[in-house]
Amino acid sequence: MIGTMALIIVLSVFNGFETVVVGLFNTFNPEIQITPKEGKTFNINTLPVEKIRQIPGVVYLTDVIEENALLKYQEKQFIATLKGVSPDYQKLSGLDTMMAQGEFILQKDSNNYAVVGQGVAYNLGLNLNDYLNPLEIYVPRRGTTSFANPLEAFNSEVLFPSGIFSVQQDFDIKYVLIPIRFARKLLDYDKEVTSEEIGLTSNADREMVQEQIEKIAGEKFTVKNRFQQQELLYKIMKSEKWAIILILSFILLIATFNVVGTLTMLILDKKKDIAVLWSMGADRKLIRQIFFAEGMMITFTGAFLGLALGAIVCWLQQHYGFVHMPENGSFVITAYPVHMKLLDFVYVFIIDVVIGIVTSWYPVRQISKRTIELEKKF
DSSP states (O other), X not given: OHHHHHHHHHHHHHHHHHHHHHHHHHHHSOSEEEEESSSSOEEGGGSOHHHHHTSTTEEEEEXXXXXXXEEEETTEEEEEEEEEEOTTHHHHSOGGGSEEEEOOOSEETTEEEEEEEHHHHHHHTOOXXXXXXXXXXXEEOTTOOOOSSGGGGEEEEEEEEEEEEOSOHHHHTTEXXXXXXXXXXXXXXXXXXXXXXXXXXXXXXXXXXXXXXXHHHOTTEEEEEHHHHTHHHHHHHHHHHHHHHHHHHHHHHHHHHHHHHHHHHHHHHTHHHHHHHHHTTOOHHHHXXXXXXXXXXXXXXXXXXXXXXXXXXXXXXXXXOOSBOOTTSOOSOSBOOOOOOHHHHHHHHHHHHHHHHXXXXXXXXXXXXXXXXXXXXX
16 A cells, blocks of 8 residues: 555656646747758748648748857857847747846837746856846857958857846756847848747647658758757656656555565465355365455555555645655755656556565465465374
């Protein structure tokens, strides 16, 4: 019972952390991303955007330009990735809900602004209320072959930051969001983009939409969903979960050996009853079935009680959060997250049954046989 309860609680907490992490990544990553198979950029006119827009379930399309740049603020410098996005990006992503300071504003009338990751802002010592010192951006000039004069080798522009976002360290330390019109001017781009990001409705069939986009886009483009964009992360999470299941199942197996001891003592205690059954015509198979059923009753009782208690503890944690995260840490949540999945309950129950069958079969197979032989003489 306790082993089953522990397994359910640990798996549910792991699911909770997975949900939090994936939710943070999904705040930044689009549901569908189209990138060129060859090269860094492509001409947006080579992608049939209007046909993609007409696919049922597609609601937002955003042109994206990404490029590494040198950022300078007062006396500090830092290399980050510029991400130029079109106005629909705010609707496509949930980044406006992850603002640590300021507001999510990229352009207002003719003015351009930057939304900076918290890690980038920290390294630059950025102050949103500093209206005298703008953020300076430097990128290599296209087609430059001579670096005799460093000033001629770079394009530079300035703009003020409007906000600082905090999603996840990998993004916070890397990205600076800017309007795509500003990015095109800075990089001397006309119709070039590095990717096309697509937002879908909540009830859209994502697999079907992805297949339709792949057919329309053709072989020159790669179409990825959120899982494929962070494939390594998802695989690591799945591997960790299976590792947890195996480790806790082994602990559960050790705990379930109590059934072996219980059945052994029960067989020794019921020697006279075995003799009576034997004399009444019960064969070895029937006697084994009786003790095996006893072992399975113990297994099922412990399994159901463990599942029920695990569910109750997880429900209490979900609604009341009585187990808090360490106060000295920097977390986006205050209590341990919990997310129960029906499939986890099914897996744990199957594990309990398999272990119960093994631990019940062994003593019955070994001990009952010897006991019956002794009772024959009696």
